[in-house]
Amino acid sequence: MTKASAVVLDRVTKRFGNVTAVDSISVDIRDGEFFSMLGASGCGKTTTLRMIAGFEYTTEGVISLGGVHVERIPAHLRNVNTVFQSYALFPHMTVNENIAFGLQMQKVNKSDITKRVAEALAMVQLTGYGERRPKQLSGGQQQRVALARALVNRPKVLLLDEPLGALDLKLRKEMQIELKRLQQEVGITFIYVTHDQEEALTMSDRIAVMHAGKMLQIGSPTEIYERPANRYVADFIGEANFLDGHVSANDGIYTIVTLASGVTLSGIAQHPMHAGAAVTIAIRPEKLRLSVQPTDQLLCLPATVERVLYIGSDTRLTVSLDNGAHLDVWEQNNRSTLDRDAYWQKGERGYVWWTPDNALIMAE
């Protein structure tokens, strides 16, 4: 059973002069979902978030919050709250005053404000910091105050604009877990904007990968990573090897592709493809294997080791095929130290192989 919609965008478009920042986006964000918009800078993710918040109005299209059209309602009358990238804490107010601000605007009575502010501080583990000024706090603490200031209003939807961007790596990892815990605890819909794919994969229920004002793919982290819809998504999320060719046949489950060199490979296409179509095969480097002897696998190509990068848990190899194409192969260092296949030297010959289930065929 699907849950009710928290936010619905219907063909939302935003143009600044001649520039189309957001290009006819439609998405249905479910109640209680952790939804991320992931993309490089300039992809339209922040503009989309700002339209949901009400800082920008849509040029075209409809935004509904809990079933009500809000695209022409100003920000201060919308039941959403934002955690800003720069936190945007009021520097002339104490932590308590910052958190109380939204409640004061809603004319909540004083004793309730005091109680809810204390609860919010406890929720972000900052009890005792209420009388401090934002400047007296570390970046991570300011981040948590910003979170408390937004959540204390019990919004229907919380919008987060790269909230961890200014933190160092270790703190960022801690906050990722903390945010996810908070979201599950309060059950509020989170819409999260980030350019950090790992962040999006770790926290999200669903991710929208954005590029040039469009949502290229919307899906769970596994779907996005394991079944990228197109070459941009495959390339943007994680690493991938790409081989260009033409469809030569379909055998029901697998699609057969012939590369320019004449080599024939098979893989999985998400949509049926007709023979002759120009396609790209994408294979993640960790799904490739390199062995000394040819295997009985369907896909097995002779290759020469060009580069070996030992990074402890993995060995990252670059191999060249006989047609000159390069492939990245990540071998996990999980074999016996006596296993010959675990140690590769530059210039050695071997065989690259993979299972066709991991070769994704996508339209060019």
Added chain:
Amino acid sequence: MAMVPSIEAPPDQTQRRNRSLLGLLAPGVLWLLVFFVLPLLIVIVYSFATNGPTGKVIWSFNLDSYRLLLTKDLYYNAYIRSFVMGVETTLICALIGYPLALHMVMAPPARRTVLLFLILIPFWTNFLVRTYAWMLLLSNNGIINSVLVAVGIGKQMLFPSEGAVLVGLVYGSLPFMVLPLYASLSRFDFTLMEAGSDLGASIVQRFLRIMLPLTAPGLVAGSVLVFIPTVGQFVVSDLLGGAKVDMLGNLLQRLFTRSNPPNWPLGSALALVFMALLTIVVVLYFRSTTEEDR
């Protein structure tokens, strides 16, 4: 919780630094001693002296001048008028200057530069000349009256008057209000206004609770820069008030130069009391406006 390590120099280094910091003060201190403290002392001495019948100062010391200040309405009225005119000028400058500075900060950079330039241009012409220009504008057959006649309101007696003085004062002081406000506003983080609206504050609430308190330093600085010179003005009140609008500056000028006989001790006392009152007012003002930050 990560603590920011404090940067503290070892003691001997701190001492050496303090000494060289004092060195930086020397030129300023010297200048102020010779050109501020010394003249001030002279004025203080004069204020206790006695004025002779021909205006010659007699070196016999008493409180006569101060007694005169307290008893004569003329002086009391001049204080009140100067103060009221100063407050009015400051208020009007703030009401015109704040939106102007805000517009400049929010304008695209090219327009901002042009506007800043326009605000500074009047400084290139002598203030006296500009005040004369106002006399022409406001005179009975001036441009403003011509316009008033043309639109059917009819000729108004605009000048000389207290209103004309106020116009002249606001005109002359406006840049001193706009520039500190501009500096304050250009440091203001407008994301805070978005945060305010995100938390449900209307535009008025956002202005009063976020923008105004955070740009108060500019407003305070601008107000002081406008208020202090205004209360001591005598050129504008003389020219645009037709010598009928006496501000303190006019009285002072007369006591020292024109009146027959001159009265330097009384003038000195008038100036000193004025200075003391102004100091009290400005200190109180600073206190009341910066309280929140302490």
